[in-house]
Every structure is written in C-alpha cells, then in structure tokens.
Amino acid sequence: MDSNIIFILVLVIIFCASLYRATFGFGDALIAMPLLALLINIKIATPIVAFMGFAVSVFILLGNRQKQNFTKIWQLVIFSIIGIPIGLFFLKSINENIVKIVLAFILIIYSLFSLTYPHLYLKTNKSAFAFGIISGILGSAYNTNGPPIIMYGTLRKWTPEEFRLLLQGVFLPTNMFIIIGHGFAGLWTGDVVKVMLYALPTVMTATIIGNILNKKIPSEKFEKLVYYFLIGIGMILLIQSIVKIVN
Secondary structure: OOHHHHHHHHHHHHHHHHHHHHHHOOOHHHHHHHHHOOOOOHHHHHHHHHHHHHHHHHHHHHHOHHHOOHHHOHHHHHHHHHHHHHHHHHHHHOOHHHHHHHHHHHHHHHHHHHHHOOOOOOOOOOOHHHHHHHHHHHHHHHOOOHHHHHHHHHHOOOOHHHHHHHHHHHHHHHHHHHHHHHHHOOOOOHHHHHHHHHHHHHHHHHHHHHHHHHHOOOHHHHHHHHHHHHHHHHHHHHHHHHHHHHO
8 A cells, every 4th residue: 555545544543533532531542553553563553542642631631721620530540650560560471362351341241231220330439549550550561541440430420521531631641651661662763753743733633623522412421422432442352352362
C-alpha cells in the first residue's frame, strides 16, 4: 500500500479513536491498537496510542478546568502509579494471552450482571486502591489500564460528564509514566514523533466534537452504552488472545 494512503488511514484511525475517548472518556486504545497494527509496526503504534490518549486527556481537562473535582480519584491515581512497576515485572513473567482471557471474562460477566441488576453500586471509595493497582499493572504490561477504572466509575454511579473528567484525571498521570517508560525502552523514534505532530490537530478537533457529544447523552443511556462497550472490549480481547494461542 502507498505510504501516503497509509499515513492518511493512520490519521483517520487516530481521529475516530480520539473522538470516542473524548465522548465517553475511554476506549481509544482498544479501538486504535488493533487497527493501527494492521498498517504500521506495533513498536510505532504503541507509543503513538499512548501519546494520543495523553493529549486527549490534556485537552479535555484544559477545556473543563472549572468542573474538576479530583478528591474522588486521588487514591486511584496513587495506586495506579504503584501498579505500573508491578505490571512491568508481569510483562516479562506472565503469559499475556492468559491475562487477557481472564480480563475478557471479567468484563463480559460484570457488564451482563450490571445490565441485569442496574442498582449494583459501591457506597464508598474504600476499594479504590484495588482498582487502581490492577489498572496500573494492566496499563504498563498490556496497554489496557482502562477497564478497572471504568468498572469503578460505573459502580460509583458517576454522571456522564463526571465520568469523562474523572477518568482523564486518572489516565493523565498514568499515561505520562507509561510514555516515560516507552522513552526509556527506546520506542520514541523520529517516525513516532512525526506522526504525533501531524496528528495533534486531528486529536484536538476530535476532542472538541467529543465535548459536544458527551453533553447530549442522557445518564441512563450513557451507563448502558458503557456496559455494551465493555462487553465489546471483552470480546475483542478474547478473540485476539484465542487467535494468538491457536497460531
């Protein structure tokens, strides 16, 4: 395929993934990673997706400075950071496919159960440390730090706007540490920097549109959409892992 066409397709994927992240607060990596891997090397795709997520978080938080309330998530942030070095250890010692299959079943079962029993919720933030550590582990090891935080947010019954803002408050520092880790691993090459410089206007445009869409989704519908997406994430992880095992 012609390199110019590949470059345009990469920008389209980045736009679509950023738009979803800006609207719902999550999901960009699980949309972008499989598609980008079809077009470019995984060692280029991984840091691009990490930086894209970081940029979306920055744009969302800068655009909603007056509405931020990070007292609800400080435990998630701290324990996510603690989980990052643990995840790097697991990256070398545990089979990725087994971890993803287990995570897939947890997401699918949890979402189906929540759709059946919608009044399930956490009254306090006492379990935040567990969700945070698991998020940090999965983020640094397998680029999937979102699901545990999303599960926590749905259990705490955050509103759509609150959900999106608070997720960015968690993802921003953890993504920053993941990006630093990629730098130490030598993944920040000239090609990666070039793509991201061209992609920044695309990410900014997607974030502006996502801000508008987020405000138009009713709370009840938003929560159901989150559960359906979690089921979709679980199915994608399950299929990817089984295919890798079979091959």
